[in-house]
Amino acid sequence: MAGRLLLRACTTTTLQLRSNVVARPLHRAMSTAKGIPTDEEQATGLERRALQALKRGKDPYSILKPKQYAGTKEDPHIVPCTGTKRLVGCLCEEDNTAIIWFWLHEGDAQRCPSCGSHYKLVHNELPH
Numbered sequence: 847m848a849g850r851l852l853l854r855a856c857t858t859t860t861l862q863l864r865s866n867v868v869a870r871p872l873h874r875a876m877s878t879a880k881g882i883p884t885d886e887e888q889a890t891g892l893e894r895r896a897l898q899a900l901k902r903g904k905d906p907y908s909i910l911k912p913k914q915y916a917g918t919k920e921d922p923h924i925v926p927c928t929g930t931k932r933l934v935g936c937l938c939e940e941d942n943t944a945i946i947w948f949w950l951h952e953g954d955a956q957r958c959p960s961c962g963s964h965y966k967l968v969h970n971e972l973p974h
């Protein structure tokens with residue numbers, strides 16, 4: 847961070863190191879006189895697609911912390927899926943050591959057979 851700030855300061859202003867020595871601003875090889883490129887400007891490939899999706903408010907690669915759901919009928923746990931069914935594990939209570947596994951199918955919300963929390967399958971298309 848400090849290095850980046852120093853480089854940015856060097857590119858925007860001329861530093862005078864000694865009384866008779868003047869340091870010229872640092873320029874990139876293909877500089878557009880904007881200074882150091884941001885992460886967004888220099889990202890390529892998968893990182894660029896992820897940053898563009900995050901800018902649009904989407905999280906296609908599950909980078910962000912998952913949203914919390916109440917698990918009620920009105921606010922079921924959303925389970926993203928590319929197919930028509932998905933195996934779901936429910937840790938019914940915080941201190942449980944056993945996971946209750948069940949198949950969640952497309953359609954209406956289903957309940958966990960042990961605790962009764964609601965889960966709903968939502969179709970999710972991968973970005974590639």
Ligand SMILES: [Zn+2]
Nearest residue numbers: 936938958961
């Ligand atoms: Zn459960």
